Amino acid sequence: MNSNIYNNLSRFFKNRTIEVVGFLLIIAAITLFISFFSYSPNDPSFIYNSENVDIKNYLGLYGGIVSDFLLQSFGITSFLILITLISWGINLVVKKKITLIFLRIFCLVIYLCLSCLFVYSKFNNSFWLIDHGNSGFVVQFLFNYINNFSPLIESQYVSFLSIVLIIVFFTIASEINFRRIFIDLRNFIKKISGRSNQISKTESTNNEIIENEMSNNMTYKDNDQQSFSFEKSTKISTERSKNINLKNFKLPSLDLLEKNSAKTKDVIQNKNQPDAGFIEKILLDFGIDGKIKKINNGPVVSLYEFEPAAGVKVSKIINLSDDIARNTSSVSTRVSTIPGKNTVGIEIPNDSRQSVFLREIVSNEKFTQQDIKLPISLGKSIGGQPIVGDLTRMPHLLILLLFPYCTN
Numbered sequence: 001m002n003s004n005i006y007n008n009l010s011r012f013f014k015n016r017t018i019e020v021v022g023f024l025l026i027i028a029a030i031t032l033f034i035s036f037f038s039y040s041p042n043d044p045s046f047i048y049n050s051e052n053v054d055i056k057n058y059l060g061l062y063g064g065i066v067s068d069f070l071l072q073s074f075g076i077t078s079f080l081i082l083i084t085l086i087s088w089g090i091n092l093v094v095k096k097k098i099t100l101i102f103l104r105i106f107c108l109v110i111y112l113c114l115s116c117l118f119v120y121s122k123f124n125n126s127f128w129l130i131d132h133g134n135s136g137f138v139v140q141f142l143f144n145y146i147n148n149f150s151p152l153i154e155s156q157y158v159s160f161l162s163i164v165l166i167i168v169f170f171t172i173a174s175e176i177n178f179r180r181i182f183i184d185l186r187n188f189i190k191k192i193s194g195r196s197n198q199i200s201k202t203e204s205t206n207n208e209i210i211e212n213e214m215s216n217n218m219t220y221k222d223n224d225q226q227s228f229s230f231e232k233s234t235k236i237s238t239e240r241s242k243n244i245n246l247k248n249f250k251l252p253s254l255d256l257l258e259k260n261s262a263k264t265k266d267v268i269q270n271k272n273q274p275d276a277g278f279i280e281k282i283l284l285d286f287g288i289d290g291k292i293k294k295i296n297n298g299p300v301v302s303l304y305e306f307e308p309a310a311g312v313k314v315s316k317i318i319n320l321s322d323d324i325a326r327n328t329s330s331v332s333t334r335v336s337t338i339p340g341k342n343t344v345g346i347e348i349p350n351d352s353r354q355s356v357f358l359r360e361i362v363s364n365e366k367f368t369q370q371d372i373k374l375p376i377s378l379g380k381s382i383g384g385q386p387i388v389g390d391l392t393r394m395p396h397l398l399i400l401l402l403f404p405y406c407t408n
Contacts, residue, residue, distance in 0.1 A: 022092025
């Protein structure tokens with residue numbers, strides 16, 4: 001018990017710590033975006049610093065220094081780093097982990113270098129980042145080094161390949177699942193379109209109902225005597241029920257329910273359960289002759305159908321319930337007559353109780369009978385037979401739902 005509490009507490013604090021780190025990454029990315037948005041080259045930086053300059057950055061002196069360092073180093077590709085940080089934060093909050101973190105960092109460095117090279121070779125001139133252009137000063141050394149070995153770096157084919165590689169490495173580094181985003185967007189559009197169609201159908205249905213009510217009211221005004229009637233309400237309810245489309249509705253598959261691992265009743269039967277010959281011997285010791293005709297192995301109790309010999313009184317067998325329990329080493333034994341049969345039922349509890357699965361009852365033919373309009377599964381009988389009730393015949397039934405307490 002103490003170990004379970006300790007594990008639950010450790011798991012709880014671990015998940016909350018990961019979520020806090022995720023929120024901090026998202027807040028840091030948003031803060032850097034605000035700093036980038038309000039960046040001004042005239043603000044103080046690591047190189048240029050003056051006390052009389054009016055700081056235009058929304059985050060003050062430190063915001064201007066950090067934004068100047070990143071923008072002057074990597075240029076406009078610094079905005080891609082913000083998207084990656086936000087994606088990491090969301091994954092930490094939702095999934096509580098970032099898979100292959102070292103691979104993500106490696107891909108971040110690769111797409112950062114490729115994007116800086118692409119910007120430097122195509123559109124490096126900037127009216128905003130005057131000192132080192134849109135690509136930053138870091139990539140200038142890398143570009144000159146690669147250009148000395150391969151002047152083809154400025155060709156169109158290399159530029160196209162760079163764009164493809166930037167997208168691939170950016171997707172891997174940011175752990176963005178475009179397929180999942182596309183599926184969610186498609187489902188959202190379908191949901192909105194379905195709601196709009198449903199709203200239009202309900203509006204047309206309500207208009208028809210209102211028109212019918214107005215026509216009925218016009219005809220009722222000629223009557224001299226008023227009386228209470230449910231005719232109008234039944235008309236409205238029938239019209240509404242006609243407009244409900246149940247053609248596309250399908251019941252869920254029975255495969256969703258848990259299947260009983262025991263394949264036969266012989267597996268359910270307890271190994272220490274007495275057989276028919278043992279019960280007959282016990283009764284014969286007390287002067288009662290007869291035969292065990294049938295054994296019904298239920299989930300909790302096993303029922304032995306005993307047919308006594310001619311001249312044996314049933315009351316004599318019933319009085320032996322305690323003696324049968326003692327000889328079978330069971331907690332208790334119940335003996336009673338079976339209605340509609342000439343046998344006596346001897347109920348002996350099983351050593352281990354078996355679970356009753358909902359799938360066994362729902363898949364039974366009793367649950368799908370035509371004469372049952374609203375079936376409800378009630379469990380199994382003593383003999384292990386499914387019991388199905390009809391809610392339409394039980395208006396007084398009170399159903400109590402019990403929800404188990406979840407520790408996680």
